[in-house]
Amino acid sequence: MHPPIPLLERLREFDGSVDDFYASGFELLPSGEDDSGYPQLSDRIRPFAQANGSGSTYAIWLRESLGLHGAEDPNEIVRAAGDELWEPFAAWIGPLIPDVVSSRRSG
Structure with a gap:
């Protein structure tokens, strides 16, 4: 299990507070199911939601663990x-x- 990501946790809180879908085709993955079958990527890329019915997935790139910095432009x-x-x-x-x-x- 990975440490929580604060913004993702806020999204999970919001997700738990609504009774219906708030974005077409968007559905959070249950906590703890974050490797989406690709455990070799789970230390760098953390899938967190199903994007649509095609099998696409939203993920967060954990750039701190890769030593990457944001581009100026x-x-x-x-x-x-x-x-x-x-x-x-x-x-x-x-x-x-x-x-x-x-x-x-x-x-």
């Missing part, structure tokens, strides 16, 4: 990744959705 990281990976992405998506590639060229 996350948008810059996304822009840099887009610039770096545009060519392979365009080669993949172009045949499927040509408008995506043409809109980047014209923009």
Whole structure:
């Protein structure tokens, strides 16, 4: 069992105070059932809710245990990744959705 996460505990308190679903397809996993069948990830990623009927899961990434720090400008990281990976992405998506590639060229 993992130590509690304060914000997640507040969500559990709220969840226990309502009688009906408060978000479509969202359902908290019972406390203690936090490995979702992937115990090798449970020291870094903690699943806490079912996202929808497809089997998707919401999880919290325990960044403190990985020594990660928040980015000063996350948008810059996304822009840099887009610039770096545009060519392979365009080669993949172009045949499927040509408008995506043409809109980047014209923009």
